Amino acid sequence: MEERTASSSPSGGGRTGRNLPAAIAVGAGLGALALGSLYTIKELFLLVIVGAVGVGVLELTKAFATRDIKVPAAPVLAGLVAMQAAAYWAGAVWLLATFAVFALVLLIWRMFSDGTDGYVRDASASVFTLFYPVMLAAFVPLLLRAGDGDHRVVIFLAVTVASDIGGYVAGVLFGRHQMTAISPKKTWEGFAGSLVACMAVGAWLVTWLLGGEIWQGALIGALAALLATVGDLIESMIKRDLGIKDLGSILPGHGGLMDRLDSLVTTLVPIWVLMTLFF
Template sequence: MSDGQDATVTRTGARHRQGAPRSGSTSRAGRNLPAAIATGVTLGAAVALSVFTDRRFFVGVICVALVLAVWEMRQAFAEQALRVPLVPVAIGAVCMTVGAYASGPEALVLATTLTCVAVLVWRVADGAAGSGRDVGAGVLVTLYPCFLGGFAALMAAEPQGQWRILVFILLVVLSDIGGYAVGVLVGRHPMAPALSPKKSWEGMAGSVLTSALGGAILIPLLFDGGQWWQGALLGAVVAPVATIGDLVESSIKRHLGVKDMSNILPGHGGIMDRLDSLALAAPFVWAVLRAVAPV
């Protein structure tokens, strides 16, 4: 997840400029902590309520989040004159999510394929000039985050789906908290200074430790037959995968010349600044949990 990376904005009209003043109290990692905590608690409560009342509500939450993420990425890509076809990608995101929940992995793959075809047809029908770049951008948004987000719907649809989602989200959150805390306290060696100057190898170690510890506790607690070492291994894998997801989004933002995808989440930036780590981690958690707790 985003730690407020200092993206270099090269275009005059960029929406989120380097060095723009931030309101409120900010931490060494560049976050407005009170706003970030309040937003995080609110989002967590909404997700928990939807998961533990009716998982179909959670599917609706995923759909809303992905459609907002598509809109954000379309706006960001427009900074470099790239036109992501909004309608087919947004509709495809909903179809991927609902299809995955209702009919499984095959439906997710089919909906993703059809969305890519729709992006091509929609954009080419609008004119051939620049269509190759726009189609490429549209397919990228279709896959990241929409296709990857569909794996959360797959987890929700399976037996003990609420616990699968809980493990998935908590491990990523623990990775973020551990990396943030250790990085702020003792971070000295930058991990990827060109993409995220605030991230350190010490913070990465903190992410792995907290996520592995959380997995070692959660897996035997929530799943019959689950072993602590399976949870520890899952957590140890989730942490670097989640960090890579964060760096992928940081790379996209840096190339587009934006700091945050939007500012709709106080203290966090945009929806994509929260989904980046979750999206990439979702397929890994889905696959490992199917092995730990077979469907």
């Protein structure tokens, strides 16, 4: 999520250019859905993940189509379900194997669908979509399969959300120095707010929920802040390359599902690695 600088002009959402009440209501609803399913039946939470990432895949395929890049949604969505199941019930090795199988399926699918013209372009975009966000999102069930997996997922979600909130608030209040031309609204002050918020939330939740050390939680939070920012920039690059403003509009005040998933999927793998090493 891009934070707004203090000099942003109003555009339907006041000073920040967003419908903030709608954004807060949607965020609270998504949080309640995630926690409610996570702490009741873990498999229900996986269905939530499949649904959210599935919508994100459809948003990406539609966006690619604006530049006549053909990504077949059906095999990508099948790969999504298969990788979530493989990761949760069989582990990381089977996740990697399932990704490789469906990447090959996509290469073959394109070979017999639209001729030779644009094969490399379409096949590359298809495998890219299978990796981002589909395979990256499959690290959620890898987190979840641990005995304390529900707590691990909560920490992952919390530090990533803290990155968005901390960056947004600091960017609005103090943002003056642009971080990069890729995302003009992203500032160094916003990144600092994201870093502080992530480290504080990480330190708190890791010690409370997992009985870990403060420094472990702070490190997880710092890494989340860095990679959540990278995730935002990756999506900004995609949108700039495709010449579109948003990948979707399903969530009032937020945009599309990919506008929520961008920072989540890029933080997943490193957080899974650190939690596996630490706990």
